[in-house]
Amino acid sequence: IVLDRPIGALRGDRLILRDQSAQQTLAGGVVLDPFAPARKVRTPARLAVLAALERPTMFDALQQLLNDAPAGVDLSWFARSFNLRAKAAETLYREIPMVVVNVAGAGRFGFAPLRWETTQQEVLAALAAEHARAPEVLGLEGRRLRRLATPDLPWEMFTALIDQLLAGQRVARHGPWLHLPQHRITLTGAEEKLWRAVAPLLQATPFQPPWVRDIARTLTAPEPQVRSLLQRVTMLGDTYEVMHDRFFTREAIAELARVVSELAAEKGEVTASEFRDHIGTGRKIAIRILEYFDKTGFSRRVGDAHRVRDPTLLVERIKESADTDSGRREAQVSGRDSHPGGANGLQIR
Structure with a gap:
């Protein structure tokens, strides 16, 4: 349903559609997504989201969303859709196994643990393949690595993933180059x-x-x-x-x-x-x-x-490069909250 203006609808609300004169009932339904996108509303990925939102409980809905979403679930969107206050949302998130990732400029996203680990393995495999193909090259720049390993993962999420791999010492960075810790030139x-x-x-x-x-x-x-x-x-x-x-x-x-x-x-x-x-x-x-x-x-x-955009980005990488180098030429290698539905419209069943 495309709306002329936002309304205070939330997931699970019931609605009745009448004609212009409001005399004849046309249909009834239940709101699934009060913040529906304006485009690509019938893609397989979008239909999977709607199927998950049709599940009877919030727990079931979030569980299925996590299993079906390769780019994660926007936890802020989920909480607003279900009118969850912060404490209730955090309680729910603790009940479901998930990896919560803080994405710069986009908020928090939840990933199914297995999917997050699989995505990390795809990055590691892409680096290993590049090292085997070109052993004389230290590694790959971030944007090229994303294109090779996880092209469907938004850049901000990819950088969060790389940060985790760096923190766990599963990937190393030298200047702009990302590489496996054991690879060196x-x-x-x-x-x-x-x-x-x-x-x-x-x-x-x-x-x-x-x-x-x-x-x-x-x-x-x-x-x-x-x-x-x-x-x-x-x-x-x-x-x-x-x-x-x-x-x-x-x-x-x-x-x-x-x-x-x-x-x-x-x-x-x-x-x-x-x-x-x-x-x-x-x-x-x-x-x-x-x-x-x-x-x-x-x-x-x-x-x-x-x-x-990010005053620390380049400076931190340069510092990392200097620290790693250290003089050597070697790299290892109760009331309702007022959350109106989006102006783009609702998706219902």
Whole structure:
């Protein structure tokens, strides 16, 4: 049923449908979901949700939802649908075996324990397969790992899952790379020697580092060799490829992130020209740096400005990378609450 305006309906409420004159009864029903979505109301996944909500008790409904929901159950939505106060909701959640996950910006979600463990195993299996396919590569960036392992899991839930795996030491992070703890890569003696020559060139102009071709020319080294080295050092978390063939040191990225955070803190966002003036580079490179931060999830573009999404995200990863490195070139690897039904409509039986 599509409504013109929200009404105070909740799951289990009975209703009668009459014609426009309110003289003829057309049908009756029971509300299943007072917060029904506007689209995809007949998909198999959606029909499974409605079937679960038809179960006779809240306990049965939640149990079935957990078993059927690969992306978890929004516990706030469930409590509002059944008009549960916080204490009653928590009592119910304790009675049912579930993994409760705090998802940044989205609230708490419940997962069936077996499904949550299966999802974690899918991530571990994807990493193991990648290590077997490309042993010379440290690991995978988070968004690529999600696409390979759990493409249907929303990004915010995926990051919560990764946080659990990191806390349990089942996955390790080095810079932007996620990998199994036992997987590692090292630089060869020749690569170490070349890196000792390359590093000072990057550090000399940290916000405007030389291109790979310029480094190769300065050191009279083959360009592919310099590029390969910097890509491997990036896997170790000591450099970041902000744009093709232009690598920034870890310290430079940390300082640039700090500048963006401070500028954004003043008025909520930062423009390319403001950022350029603070770091003393050209406009083009300032824009590319801001675009890189957008791509990593540290910030997001809104119009012609950029807003910081998670000020701790990049800084924490850089710190983790520095801590793990510690000077080495090796990575391990009673009254009713007023919860009106959604304006999109109700789903009933």
